[in-house]
Each structure stands twice: as C-alpha cells, then as structure tokens.
Amino acid sequence: MSPNASPRTQPYAPALSAEVRDALAAHHPVVALESTIIAHGLPRPRNLRVAEELEELVRAADAVPATIAVLDGQAHIGLDKSQLERVAGDPAIRKLGHRDLAPALAAGASGATTVSATAFLASRAGLRVFATGGLGGVHRGWTETQDESADLRLLARTGITVVCAGVKSVLDVPATLQRLETLGVGVLGYGTDLFPGFYLSSSGEPVDWTVDTPEEVAEVMRAAETLGGPTAALIVANPVPRADQLDPALHDRVLAEALDACRERGITGQAVTPFLLDHLMRRTDGASLEANLAAVRGNVSLAARIAVAWAAARDRPAGQAAAGRR
Ligand code: PSU
Ligand code: MN
Numbered sequence: 397m398s399p400n401a402s403p404r405t406q407p408y409a410p411a412l413s414a415e416v417r418d419a420l421a422a423h424h425p426v427v428a429l430e431s432t433i434i435a436h437g438l439p440r441p442r443n444l445r446v447a448e449e450l451e452e453l454v455r456a457a458d459a460v461p462a463t464i465a466v467l468d469g470q471a472h473i474g475l476d477k478s479q480l481e482r483v484a485g486d487p488a489i490r491k492l493g494h495r496d497l498a499p500a501l502a503a504g505a506s507g508a509t510t511v512s513a514t515a516f517l518a519s520r521a522g523l524r525v526f527a528t529g530g531l532g533g534v535h536r537g538w539t540e541t542q543d544e545s546a547d548l549r550l551l552a553r554t555g556i557t558v559v560c561a562g563v564k565s566v567l568d569v570p571a572t573l574q575r576l577e578t579l580g581v582g583v584l585g586y587g588t589d590l591f592p593g594f595y596l597s598s599s600g601e602p603v604d605w606t607v608d609t610p611e612e613v614a615e616v617m618r619a620a621e622t623l624g625g626p627t628a629a630l631i632v633a634n635p636v637p638r639a640d641q642l643d644p645a646l647h648d649r650v651l652a653e654a655l656d657a658c659r660e661r662g663i664t665g666q667a668v669t670p671f672l673l674d675h676l677m678r679r680t681d682g683a684s685l686e687a688n689l690a691a692v693r694g695n696v697s698l699a700a701r702i703a704v705a706w707a708a709a710r711d712r713p714a715g716q717a718a719a720g721r722r
Contacts, residue, residue, distance in 0.1 A: 420523070425706065426461075427523075428514060428515075428527070429527060444480065460474075462518070465507070466500050466509065490508070494550050523556070524555075524706055525706060527695045530564040534568045536568045564669065565595050566651060581630075583633055584603070632699075641687055641690075654676055
C-alpha cells in the first residue's frame, strides 16, 4: 500500500461552531479572534468580560465572531459560553503557537492559540479576517536571544488579513518591520502613514501604504487574490486613538524597567511576552491595560467592518471598485 493511501492522511478538521459553519457556507462575514490575549495577555477575571465584549463588537457590526482555542486535544473555531469560560479561567491552559498544535492534539491538551496558531487554523477553515491586539515580532536583544515570534514566519505563508495595533512595543519595532518586508508580508497603515506603536498611536516608523476605509482593504485583498501569489498575510495596522494611548513618557520609563526585570530574572521563550505585558500593567497602575483594551476593541470593530466589505467584494466582478474609495 502506498503511504498516500493511508487513512491517516485525512486532513484534520477543526470543530466549527454551528454559527460559524452556517456563516461560512452562506459567505456571511466571520472574524477570527485569538485566545492567547485572553488567557495570557489580560488579568483574570476581567479577561472573560473582555472576551465576551469583543464577540459583541463583532456581532454589532453584523459579523460572526470565531474565537479560536484548543480544548481537550480538539481545535475549536467559535466557542460557546462555557468554552470561553474555560479559556479565560483555567490557570493550567497552555499557550500554543502553531508548532504546538500537533503535540497538543496528540496529547489531548488544552491551550489558547497565539496569532500564529490562530491564523493557521482560521485560514485552514476558510476565514479571511482576523483581529488581535499587537503582533509578536523581533525582540530587543535578538542578536543574543534569537527571540523572534513565530507569528512572523507563519504570517509570511498564510493568506489572511490581520487587524492589529502594530506589533507589541516591547519589541524591536524597526527590526520587526524589516523582517516583515523580507518575509513579504504586506503592511497597510489604516488612516495613518506611521506604523502604530501598540500602546502608543505611533511607533514613529513610516509605512509605505495607507488606506482609509474597510472597502479599500477589501480591494487590496481582492487584488492579492487576483495576483495569485505568493500567499502571505496582509497586516492592517490600526492605531489606538490618541485619546486612549498610554502616556509616551510613562511608557518609555516603565518599559525600560520591565526589560531590565525580564533580563535579571532570566525569563525566556514563551514567558517573555506575558511577563512584559503584566509588568507594564502593574507599573502603570493599569493604564497600559486600558490602552491595550482600547487598541483591541478598535481592531475587532474594524476587522468586522473589513469582513463585511470582503463579503460584499468577493463576489463582485473584478475591476469594479467599491464605494468609499478615496
Ligand atoms: N496582542 C495582545 N496581547 C497578547 C498577544 C497579542 O494585545 O498577549 C499575544 C498574541 O497571541 C501573540 C503573542 O501571538 O502575544 C506573541 O507571543 P510571542 O512573543 O511569545 O510569540
Ligand atoms: Mn518569543
């Protein structure tokens, strides 16, 4: 028997919620939401309320939310209330990048999915729009630690639109932007020609392309499809509103402290990002958390509008521009 005939080569099917399955079949807008931000990026018990609020924001824009996680060795796209409660409340829930999916499935483990694992699962299930807070990227001190988030390389070969407030400001932002260029990942500034700075409205770094409407983003998605490759993600970099950003002086001061603490305690690998986010939250008396949440809310709402625009654009004949173009 040839190896290809083995029943084990059946493609893996994640469990879709009924709502997500119906929406996909009807070409109704769906937005993927990651769960690591819930389980490891935000404090309990507020994280559960945030998770529910983000799903509500998607529904308010007439799209269907699909929060993604692995529970008892099964990947889920769209969680019910008790599943969301498990992700938010179980202190043993793991953090799963895309490379962790196979071991987690095999072991029957439960974990929240990072941007890399979420984008992979979402794209496999046919979802095209995904929202998060800030992407992972190249860490400061990369020359010694070689710490670069798996988010970047996975996005380089996954056709999904990711709405984010840039990359986390704890990272080396210019180096991350350079990596995105090298990897061929498109970056659009949403209403800005400066790359956002996660907690801050601007990182000070320029972006090459600016769009101002969800319809323009959908047109770029369409053009990418028309080109036929190479397959890569499209990043829609959406700044946190200036009124909601963290005070830049406070940000710089507390971040320097957090990076020192991380180095002194010898924290490495998957623990680095949650440690830095938590440190910033505590040392800014929660102000960084509020800025993070404002960014995520804005991204989720925009992602829903993009999903709606994409659902309208995908079936329109090519070359027919959408309304709302500059
Ligand atoms: N955005 C946030 N908070 C987070 C994250 C994103 O506002 O906690 C998560 C995402 O899941 C992202 C991960 O993939 O942080 C990056 O972790 P690492 O640097 O270990 O790859
Ligand atoms: Mn890392």
